[in-house]
Amino acid sequence: MDKLVYLAEALTLTNLGLALIGVVAGIVIGAMPGLSATMAVAVLVPFTFTMDPASGLIVLGAIYTGAIYGGSYSAILVNTPGTPSAIATTFDGFPMAKRGDGALAVSLATLASVTGGLVGALLLMFLAPPLAQVALAFGPPEYFWLAVFGLTLISALSVGNLLKGMIGACLGLLLSMVGIAVIGADVRFTMDSQILLGGINIVAGLIGLYCIPVLIDLVATRDPHLRVAAESGGFRLKEAFAITMKEKVNLIRSSLIGTIVGILPGAGGSVASLVSYSEARRSSKHPERYGTGEPGGIIATESANNATVGGGFIPTLVLGIPGTPPDAVILGALLVQGIRIGPTLFTTQGSIVYTFIFGLIIGTLIMLPVGLLIGRYAYKSIVAIPKSALVPTIAFMTVVGSFAIHNNLNDVAVMLGLGVVGWLLNRTGYSPSPIVLGLVLGQIAEQGFVQSYLIGNAQGNVLGMFFGRPISMAIVAFAALTLFYPLIAAAIGARRARKSHTDITVESRDGQP
Template sequence: MEFYTNALAHVLSFGPLTAMIGATLLGVFIGALPGLNPVMAIALLLPLTYSMDPLVALAMVAGIYNGSMYGGAIPAILLRIPGTPASIATTFDGFPMADKGEAAKALKIASWSSAVGGIASAIALMTVGPLLARVTLFFGPAEYFWIAIFGMASVGVMVGSDPVKGIMAAVLGLLIGTLGIDNLSGQARFTFGQTWLLGGLDLIVVLVGLYALPPVLQLAEKTDLKGLSAAQLKLTNVPFKPGEVRGLIPTWIRASGIGIGVGILPGAGGNIAAFLSYNAAKNASDDPSSFGKGNPQGVAAAECGNNADNAASMIPALSLGIPGNVVAALVLSALTIHGLQPGPQLFHQNPVLVGGFMMEMLLTSVLIFALGGAVATRVFAQFQRLPGVLLVPSILILMCVGVYVINGRPVDLWVMLAAGLAGYFLEKVNVPLAPIILGMILGPMAEQSVRRALLISRGDATELLTRPISAALALATLLVIAWPIAKAMRRRRGTKAA
């Protein structure tokens, strides 16, 4: 408890507190604009945090993350356009409620549900994270090798509809991670005589290109010249029926548990948590046929589930150095920017920073209760009237400035452009982008760990499997890869029989 008490004193100081309030409002605004997403926003923000205090920088990340995940519900309910991928399930019942004149009620439920899911997720991070960090103190190079392989395999298989494409994307990230000087031998690899490649490709530059540019190009394709009219945004208050709010509590409990479980799995994401929570609420309902026709339980389940994924995805990131999703990877990048090494030692070397970030995830979720339902919803709903044609050049300028600030090199702008175009075309052929980034992060970790393990064992590769934890992680990796292959073979066999 002293761990969090000390951290709370720092978090409630002027800088972090102001950053949390401002970033939460900014996050709701970002989520409310279709085409923008938390990954893009945080990727653009990171280069600007170099000169900030780490606790202030992480407060901004926490606020934008939690705020934007709720903000995505605003266009999902009002326009049937998900503001973020995680708010797709919110459209199922949110838009029918708005169609019946219950838009304000749906937005209020979305706000409360997002806050409940975020708070439950932050509590899980605060309780499970330190315990997992203690376990990882027993890990050596062999264990870290298998953790990295397991993370890449999990993300490659779980993200996207085609496990083969996911693994190919992870391998691509692995190859990109080999560029530059080898840390163990000091040899330059795949630099082609270019001095700017000696340090490898900057992760933040690639992140901004891969995740910020494709949505901008997609927004430009739509050539939206006019936004929503004022009449279409009229929000009428509809009172809740007696016991209606109390009836949402079982849905919140169920969706929070599902979201936390999904968040801990590397690469699963809030959209999966939202769909699973929605299906669980529908299956548990006495009237499943009402789902999809404006049932408030559907909005509550989807929003609570996708927000319960937020802080839970940080559990493997902070404890093991394995990001649970792309935002967690950005958080790891933010820590690295400020000279901090993610992993179990982080809890011992920087307890105030880690505990403070956990408290910030909790407090920004509480802020959604205070700011989301009342101020943010009514104000930021008006931004649905902003035409997309104005957003594209504004975002491009921010991207270019943010990327140039990182290293002050014009070549980074070309790297961002190349990564963005690659991401745009990869999305067109349904190749997931998350495994590329996680391959860049986990690839060097896997390579260095296996080489250290072999140096310690004097070249005996069996040492990678003789320790109990290593053997268990190797088996888990094998099962993760084998499971979709077995499912595909069984499906093919069933098709032939039919």
């Protein structure tokens, strides 16, 4: 009965209005390259201090979930991830938009995002205390192997040219090592430049490697940036719903992966979407379609990165450990509001927490009609806007987004430099995705490896630290399966083809008089 009271509180006109405003604001901010969910939440936190604690948390949660979803718009329509968590959405989203299925791709992203957000929020409500213990079971070795698991996605992104994919990933790993080391404070690869002391910012690198090559190509070609099939119009919601139901196993699996990865402090939506994409491709009957406009890729990535919203709140509320960067900002807002974080939070201040969780669920549901409406007009607008107006607009947003990360022009310089390098690499057949993958996961892998080595060396058991923990070995097994699955699948396919050919030959001989 208490939960019904909290639900009624979340359904008041004030909280509904705040959830609607938060979702709309989050979607708009998330769709702009460089303006991440963390930035959106951080900017608006001071405005919540005068609100009721539950209402303030509802608007922050709505902005957070809206921004994560909003990143899919630019990822699908202009091949530019609005947020880091939308990196993997570009793999199949933009190819769908190029062939005239942009409206369908946006509808799929909306349905997947809403489902993933609901799964994460419901697990937050019912399983927060036990799931929080999962985060405590992950140490440095598990984070290292989790990053390695994410890097195995390179085999999926580089079908047909695995060598170039590996080279690109190694370049990304080198970029992640630029600057002062997290552990040991060694200065590396800065070339005596003050600009590079802070390292390559992930968001600046993401914008440069994805946005600048797109802008250069838009300027260099006369072809329209998108074309629309004449028969496809509206939301294409019925078609999107049918595809989503067909991919229901992928949808639920990716939502659970997103929730679990969200629980792990520091992992976030980018890791969740990459891992879920890898698993979706591995388990697909047609893995070769991924990367060419496969709807299952969008469903996997968008359900996973939105599930991290609810998953990230689990260690934040129960343990006081932020699961994702925006959770760290929201944790600060909780402390300012006088809310005491810990295992007893759900009993001592249950009215605030459960009202917030119901508000998060309501905000996620609001995202369905609002997202479809905004997505429809966003698609039509981007298709209709001439390149002479689209290119300067995107260029302006990339500069503003890079500068706004730390209010530092150095990030803009890094973004532009990597953008030119990314364009040159594109011309020689190197995809930006493995490079970004190495950049995103390199820091996690390095920190996990160094910490694991130091602890293992102190205990006199380095190999045991890396290979003697059950969770680590499970992750290693999944990583090996994902890495070698394309080779295994190709070998099985070739054997079946030979067997089929042999059977046909035998039957034809037996049929002769």
